[in-house]
Amino acid sequence: xxxxxxISEATPAERPVRRARINLRRQLTGFAYTIPTLVFIxxxxxxxxxxxxxxxxxxxxxxxxxxxxNFPRNYVSIWRNPLFWPSVxxxxxxxxxxxxxxxxxxxxxxxxxxxxxxxxxFLRTVFLLPVSLGxxxxxxxxxxxxxxxxxxxxPPLEALGLIDNPIAFLGxxxxxxxxxxxxxxxxxxxxxxxxxxxxxxxxxxxxHEAAALDGASSWQNFLHITLxxxxxxxxxxxxxxxxGSLLAFDQFFILTKGAPDNTTxxxxxxxxxxxxxxxxxxxxxxxxxxxxxxLVLINILQFxxxxxxxxx
Amino acid sequence: MIAGKQEPLLGRTxxxxxxxxxxxxxxxPLVWSFYASVSPQAGTAQSKGFGWGNxxxxxxxxxxxxxxxxxxxxxxxLTVAITLAVSTLGGYAFARFKFWGKDALFLLTLSILMxxxxxxxxxxxxxxxxVGLSNSLVGVALMIAMFQLPFATYMMRxxxxxxxxxxxxxxxxxxxxxxxxxxxxxxxxVTPGLVTVGLFAFLAAWNDFFAPLILLTDPTKQPLPVTVxxxxxxxxxxxxxxxxxxxxxxxxxxxxxxxxxxxRYYVRGFMSGAVKG
Numbered sequence: 001x002x003x004x005x006x007i008s009e010a011t012p013a014e015r016p017v018r019r020a021r022i023n024l025r026r027q028l029t030g031f032a033y034t035i036p037t038l039v040f041i042x043x044x045x046x047x048x049x050x051x052x053x054x055x056x057x058x059x060x061x062x063x064x065x066x067x068x069x070n071f072p073r074n075y076v077s078i079w080r081n082p083l084f085w086p087s088v089x090x091x092x093x094x095x096x097x098x099x100x101x102x103x104x105x106x107x108x109x110x111x112x113x114x115x116x117x118x119x120x121x122f123l124r125t126v127f128l129l130p131v132s133l134g135x136x137x138x139x140x141x142x143x144x145x146x147x148x149x150x151x152x153x154x155p156p157l158e159a160l161g162l163i164d165n166p167i168a169f170l171g172x173x174x175x176x177x178x179x180x181x182x183x184x185x186x187x188x189x190x191x192x193x194x195x196x197x198x199x200x201x202x203x204x205x206x207x208h209e210a211a212a213l214d215g216a217s218s219w220q221n222f223l224h225i226t227l228x229x230x231x232x233x234x235x236x237x238x239x240x241x242x243x244g245s246l247l248a249f250d251q252f253f254i255l256t257k258g259a260p261d262n263t264t265x266x267x268x269x270x271x272x273x274x275x276x277x278x279x280x281x282x283x284x285x286x287x288x289x290x291x292x293x294x295l296v297l298i299n300i301l302q303f304x305x306x307x308x309x310x311x312x
Numbered sequence: 313m314i315a316g317k318q319e320p321l322l323g324r325t326x327x328x329x330x331x332x333x334x335x336x337x338x339x340x341p342l343v344w345s346f347y348a349s350v351s352p353q354a355g356t357a358q359s360k361g362f363g364w365g366n367x368x369x370x371x372x373x374x375x376x377x378x379x380x381x382x383x384x385x386x387x388x389x390l391t392v393a394i395t396l397a398v399s400t401l402g403g404y405a406f407a408r409f410k411f412w413g414k415d416a417l418f419l420l421t422l423s424i425l426m427x428x429x430x431x432x433x434x435x436x437x438x439x440x441x442x443v444g445l446s447n448s449l450v451g452v453a454l455m456i457a458m459f460q461l462p463f464a465t466y467m468m469r470x471x472x473x474x475x476x477x478x479x480x481x482x483x484x485x486x487x488x489x490x491x492x493x494x495x496x497x498x499x500x501x502v503t504p505g506l507v508t509v510g511l512f513a514f515l516a517a518w519n520d521f522f523a524p525l526i527l528l529t530d531p532t533k534q535p536l537p538v539t540v541x542x543x544x545x546x547x548x549x550x551x552x553x554x555x556x557x558x559x560x561x562x563x564x565x566x567x568x569x570x571x572x573x574x575x576r577y578y579v580r581g582f583m584s585g586a587v588k589g
Contacts, residue, residue: 029490030409034417037402037465041420044436044458049427051435112331119331125575126335129342132571134519136537137563141345143544144553144560150353152344186341194582201583247428250521254541271430276526281434288431296426 055285062279074286081283083273087265094177094266095245101185102241103234106192110200113193124197127190135187139254142183146170146255173263176256180264184251188244192237199233200226235306239299246295267291342564349558356554366554370562373543373555375532377562383449384518384535390453391517392510395460399509400502402461403468404494408480418465425462433526440527447530455527456517464509467581471505472498508581511574515567536563 056074059067078084109127113120130138144150146169154166169179203226211221227234249268256264265273271291275284322330350362358365371377405411406418436455437446445451475498483497499506521537528534534542540559544551571578 026409027411030405030411030414033401033405033409034411034414035401036398037421037461038417040398040454040458040461041417041424044454045420045424045427045432048432048435048439051439052431055435055438109334112327112334119328123331123335124579125572126338128575128578129568129571130338132515132567133564134515134521134537134567136519136521136541137560137567140537140540140544140556141341141560141564144348144557145341145344147551147553149551150348150553150557152348186338190338194579198582243426247430249430254521268428268430271434272526275434275437281438284434288428288434291428292426292431295428299426 052285052288055281056289058282060280060282060285062275062281070282074282075290077283078287078290081270081274083262083265083270086263087267087270090177090264091246091248091266094181094248095242097177097181098184098245099238099241101181102188102192103237105185105189106237107196107230107234109189109193110196113197114200124190124193127193129190130187131190133187135250136254138183138187139251142179142251143255146179170256170259173260176259176264180251180255183255184245184248188241192241195237195240196230196233199230202233203229231306235302238306239302242298242302243295246298247291342568345557345560345564349554349561351554353554355550356552358554366552366558367562369552369555370540370543370558374534374539379532380534380536380539381562383533386449387453387456387520387524387535388514388517390450391456391460392513394453394457395464395513396506396510398457399461399464399468400494400499400506402465403505404472404498406465406469407472418469421465422462424459429459429522433523437526447528447533449528449533452520452523452527452535453517455523456520457513460509460513460516463512467505467509468502471502475501504577504580507574507577511570511578512581514570518567519563 055066057069057071059070059073061067109123113124113127133141145152148154148166148168151166151169153169154163157163158166168175170176207225207229208221211225216224247268248266249272252258252264252266252269253272258265258269267287268291271284271287274280274287349366350358350364352358352360352362353366356366357369374380402421406414433455436451440446440448440451479501480493480497483493488496518535519537520535521541524533524535524538528538531542536559540556540563543559544553544556
C-alpha cells in the first residue's frame with residue numbers, strides 16, 4: 001500500500017490532515033477522468049431530454065420553430081391521430097411475436113452449440129454472421145428477398161406447380177408482419193444465442209449430474225434445472241428484446257413503409273411522420289415523451305416481475 | 313453429445329440433420345444477396361449474363377460510392393475514437409477511484425439505454441442546427457457514440473477492475489502519476505476490452521440508419537445505409553433490386569470480415585459481462 005507507507009513516516013498529528021489531502025486529490029483525479037463522460041451526458045443526453053420535454057409543451061413547427069407554450073394541445077392531439085392506436089396495437093403484436101420467437105430460437109440454438117467441437121464452433125459463427133449485419137442492410141436484403149421480381153422462394157415452388165403466382169410476402173398486413181418477424185429473428189437469433197450460452201455456461205455441471213443420478217430424464221433436467229437457473233440470462237434477454245422491438249423502425253421503414261394501408265406502422269414511425277412529414281415537432285416531441293414514459297414503466301415492471309419470481 | 317455430460321436430447325444423425333439445416337437457412341440469404349447482385353436481371357445494368365453491372369450502378373449513384381463510403385468511414389472512425397477515449401477514461405475512474413457522485417454518474421450513464429433513439433433525435437436535430445452542426449458527420453458520430461457509452465463504459469469498468477491492484481501500485485512507487493499508470497501500465501492489460509468496445513462501436517456506426525436519416529439532409533453527406541435505401545427508387549417507381557443487393561453486399565462485407573477476424577473478442581465481451589452478472 002503506497003499511501004500507508006508514506007503516511008507512517010508522518011507524525012501522528014499530521015496523519016489525518018495528510019490523509020484527507022491525499023484523499024481529496026485522489027477524488028479530484030478520479031472525477032477529472034469522468035469529465036468527458038459527464039460532458040457527453042449533459043450535452044447529448046440531459047439537455048435534449050429537457051428540450052424535448054419543453055418542445056412537447058409548445059407549438060413547434062419543423063420550419064417555424066418555437067411559437068410558445070400550447071400545453072396540452074400536443075398531448076391531446078395524440079389521441080386524435082388516426083394512426084396512433086393502430087400503431088400501438090401493431091407494435092405490441094410485433095413485440096410479443098418477436099420476443100417469443102427470438103427467445104425460443106435463441107435458447108434452442110444455445111443448447112445445440114453447447115459442445116466444444118469444431119462443428120459447434122462453426123455453427124456458432126454461422127448463427128452470429130447475420131448479427132454483424134446492420135438492421136438497415138438486412139432489411140434491404142430482405143426487400144429483394146421478398147420481392148416478386150427477384151425473390152428466390154417463389155420460382156422453385158412455381159416450377160413444382162405448388163403455387164400459381166409469386167407469394168406476396170408483404171401483400172397483407174399479416175404477411176408483412178410475419179415476413180418482417182422472420183427477417184428480425186434471422187438477424188438477431190445469434191445474438192440471443194450468445195446471451196443464453198453465457199447463462200448456460202454459468203450452470204455448474206454437477207447440478208445436472210446430481211439430477212441425472214436421481215433419475216431425472218434430460219427433459220426433466222432441462223425443465224426443472226436448466227430453465228430456473230437460466231432465469232437471470234432469460235430476464236436480460238427479455239428486457240433487451242422487448243425494448244428493441246417496441247422501438248422498431250428501420251425494418252418497417254425500409255420494408256413496408258406502412259403498407260398495406262398503414263397497417264404496419266410502428267410507434268416510432270408515427271413519431272417520424274409527425275416530425276418530418278407533417279412537420280410538427282411539437283406533437284412528435286409529445287409522442288416521444290409518451291414512448292419514453294411507457295418504456296421506463298415497462299422496464300421497471302419487467303425488473304420487478306423478473307426479480308420477484310427469482311425469489312421462488 | 314449435446315448437453316455435455318447429460319444424456320443427449322437428440323441422437324447423432326438427427327442432431328447433424330437439424331443443425332446442418334439451420335446452418336443452411338442462416339447462410340442462404342447472405343449467399344443469395346451476393347448471387348442476386350451479380351446475376352442477370354431485366355431492367356438493371358446487369359441484364360445479360362453474370363457480371364458487376366449492378367455494382368457500377370451503385371458506384372455511380374448519388375454522390376458516388378467513394379464519397380458515400382468515405383462518409384460512412386468518417387462516421388465510423390470518429391465514433392470508434394470518441395467511444396474508446398471517453399469510455400476508457402470513464403471506466404478507469406469508475407473502476408479505480410472513489411469520488412463524490414460516482415455511483416450516480418455511472419447509473420446515469422447506464423440509463424441512456426432506457427431512452428428511445430427517437431426521443432433524443434428530435435431535440436438533437438434542433439440542437440445541432442442551433443450550434444451549426446447540422447449536416448455534420450461529427451454531429452452524427454457524437455450522437456452514435458453517446459448511445460454506445462452505456463455498454464462501453466460498463467465494459468471498460470469491468471476490464472479495469474479485473475487488473476490486479478499490485479500492478480499499478482508498483483508503478484506508483486516508481487513515480488508514475490495516475491495518467492502514466494493508465495497509459496503505460498493499464499491500457500496494455502485491457503486490450504481485449506478495447507477491441508470489444510471498438511468493434512461494437514464500429515458495427516453500430518457503420519450500420520446506423522436512423523441518426524443520419526434525421527440529422528443529415530444533404531445527400532452528399534449521407535452514409536451507405538441511407539444511400540442504398542434511396543437507390544431503390546431511382547428510376548420512376550421501377551425498383552432496381554440488383555443494385556440494391558449490390559449495395560447490401562458493399563455494406564455487409566466490411567462487417568462480416570471484421571466480425572470473422574475479431575469474433576473471439578465479440579464473444580468474450582459477452583462472457584466478461586456474465587461473470588459480473
